[in-house]
Amino acid sequence: MNAQPPAIKFCGLTRVADVEIACALDVDYIGFVFAHGSPRRVDLARAVELAEAARRQPRQARIVALVRDSSPGDVDAVVAAVRPDLLQFHGSEDEASCSRFGIPYWKALGVLGVDDAQAHVETSHPSAEALLLDAHAPGGAGGSGHALDWSQWPRTPRRLVLAGGLRPDNVANAITLTRPFAVDVSSGIESAPGVKDPQRMAAFVAAVRACDH
């Protein structure tokens, strides 16, 4: 349970203008997706451009590089080029595979169809800065727009990030039911995959910051 208002992560940013809006809204994290097959995937050159834009902003968001079962060499290349504040592992990476880069990381756990998410949370990736519980089956892709059953949210002292199907009109209720460390959104603030909508971005932030925490 968290008494603090949840942090906000905008994920799947692909355009400099959207990075600038996210930073102006003072969101806490911005995520760049390197996972193959994602409609929000960026290459290294674009990610460097986006990261440089973020670092020019008066308000700094932590930069999150999202990978899914990438090779260590590919992750090393992302780390060297983008210099992210955080890595987010979205595949079947184990604790050693995630912690080997010496950078704080979040581990995404697909929990759809998992019998006991509570046990999953208690035992997974002890060195993770946070666990991101997402509305997909283990090994599946994020960015689905599908929501979890928030009533089944695990109770744990570990930092949990709520993801999956969040939108400006449902995020306050999701926070009330789960009291997460952070909320993570991608499709719920978009007009098309990878194209964030300024009004939805602002509405999402306003809804999070207005909710009773």
Ligand SMILES: O=C(O)c1ccccc1NCC(=O)[C@H](O)[C@H](O)COP(=O)(O)O
């Ligand atoms: O966003 C993607 O396209 C994506 C593809 C493959 C792996 C992970 C991906 N996104 C990870 C995220 O953290 C998303 O923000 C999260 O799944 C929530 O997405 P949404 O339900 O669209 O808000």
